[in-house]
Amino acid sequence: MHPTPDSEAVARYLEELHARIVAALGAADGGGAFREDTWQRPGGGGGRSSALEEGATFERAGVGFSHVRGASLPASATAARPEITGWSYEAMGVSLIVHPRNPYVPTSHANVRFFVASRPDQEPVWWFGGGFDLTPTYGFEEDARHWHEAARRACAPMGEGAHARFKMACDEYFYLKHRDEPRGIGGIFYDDLSEGGFDRCFALMRSVGEGYLEAYLPIVQRRKDTPYGERQRDFQLYRRGRYVEFNLVYDRGTLFGLQSGGRTESILMSMPPLVRWRYDWRPEPGSEEARLYEVFLRPRDWLAQ
Numbered sequence: 001m002h003p004t005p006d007s008e009a010v011a012r013y014l015e016e017l018h019a020r021i022v023a024a025l026g027a028a029d030g031g032g033a034f035r036e037d038t039w040q041r042p043g044g045g046g047g048r049s050s051a052l053e054e055g056a057t058f059e060r061a062g063v064g065f066s067h068v069r070g071a072s073l074p075a076s077a078t079a080a081r082p083e084i085t086g087w088s089y090e091a092m093g094v095s096l097i098v099h100p101r102n103p104y105v106p107t108s109h110a111n112v113r114f115f116v117a118s119r120p121d122q123e124p125v126w127w128f129g130g131g132f133d134l135t136p137t138y139g140f141e142e143d144a145r146h147w148h149e150a151a152r153r154a155c156a157p158m159g160e161g162a163h164a165r166f167k168m169a170c171d172e173y174f175y176l177k178h179r180d181e182p183r184g185i186g187g188i189f190y191d192d193l194s195e196g197g198f199d200r201c202f203a204l205m206r207s208v209g210e211g212y213l214e215a216y217l218p219i220v221q222r223r224k225d226t227p228y229g230e231r232q233r234d235f236q237l238y239r240r241g242r243y244v245e246f247n248l249v250y251d252r253g254t255l256f257g258l259q260s261g262g263r264t265e266s267i268l269m270s271m272p273p274l275v276r277w278r279y280d281w282r283p284e285p286g287s288e289e290a291r292l293y294e295v296f297l298r299p300r301d302w303l304a305q
Contacts (some may be wrong), residue, residue: 005126005198007090010114010205011067014094015048017112017209018065021096022050024213025063028220029055034063039263044069045090049266053273057224059101062269066262067092073117074259080192084125087117093130094209095253097270098216103236104226106136106143106184106219107243109270110212111253112205128201129191131166132212133174134219135184135243137236138288139296143219144185148302151188154211157203158196166190171299176246182297183246187215191252235289237276244275 022034032055040046045068052061073089075082093113100107112130132154134147148167155163170189175182188208193201247254247270257267283289 004124005114005116006202007092007114007116010202011092013202013206013209014065014067014092014112014114018048018050018063018094021094021213022063024217025058025061025096025098026052028217029057029061032056032058032061034061037266039266041068041261041263043071043261047263047266049263049269051269055101057101057105057220058098060099060269060273061097063094063096064266064269065092065094066257066266068262070261073115074256081117081125081127084117084119087119087122087125089118090116091256093253095270096212099240099272100220100224102224102226103137103228103232104223106134106223107240107272108132108134108212108216110208112209113253114205126194126198127191128193128205130205130208131170131187131189132208132215133170133184133187133189134216135239136296137239137292138232139185139292140223141295141302143222144296144302146218147185147187147215150211150215152303154207154215155188155204157200157207162204163188174246176242176250178249179242179245181242181293182299183242185296185300185302234276235283237272237274238278238281239292240272240275241277244271247271 026032026034029052032052034050034052037049047064047066050063052058069090071088072086073084075085095111098108110132114128116124116126118124152163155166166188170186173189174186254267
């Protein structure tokens with residue numbers, strides 16, 4: 001095991017992961033071209049943002065790599081360790097969001113990240129975070145089981161019990177308290193993770209990073225040619241409003257990026273290109289739209305036999 005965290009190895013892996021995900025999503029879109037931007041942050045460091053818009057399959061897909069440094073760690077990054085607020089830091093990660101065109105293809109999100117906080121005469125404090133979650137507009141049990149099976153496999157480096165813990169954390173984190181509803185069907189989520197040492201946690205990061213494509217791309221292929229009409233498109237735009245609400249009110253990554261002086265365009269490329277809100281709307285009883293709320297937006301063990 002490394003006695004100290006190997007930040008350079010993590011950064012190299014994340015840059016490679018960013019490139020692989022961009023290539024895989026571009027191929028899944030049918031060869032859609034990502035716009036690539038590199039950026040520098042005044043406080044130190046920078047990153048690469050890759051955005052695909054108006055593709056054949058993906059209305060928007062954004063994949064970002066960042067590796068930044070700063071003199072004072074924002075409170076949004078120290079929820080579990082308030083005592084290190086204000087320490088200097090190094091933060092790196094890959095974050096992505098996919099908003100498909102077809103309402104029957106679910107929105108997906110993934111993120112893997114690594115932080116090191118430092119202060120003179122103190123041992124550095126480091127931790128990993130990440131996970132992936134799925135937000136369907138129209139749910140399919142086959143897709144939900146496949147997604148959660150891939151999530152369980154991704155947790156293997158942390159041993160028995162990790163999947164159940166990370167699934168619960170995902171259900172709790174991606175929850176809109178003001179709506180009293182989950183954002184989607186969940187997946188896995190972990191933060192402030194250093195248990196078992198650097199090598200074990202880094203192995204989890206790699207497993208989650210690779211596992212995302214294994215989880216998502218088969219669902220895209222299965223649903224992308226499903227016929228849909230104006231009703232399905234209207235409901236998709238309405239449900240995207242929940243995504244916007246979560247990202248702007250609760251998401252730690254969004255808050256950290258804005259509080260730490262990150263590039264605003266890169267932070268907000270996670271937003272859907274089109275969205276719709278309605279006043280006090282309710283789905284028609286017995287409809288496909290009602291089934292989303294009744295079956296999929298409820299806590300459930302999708303892997304139970």
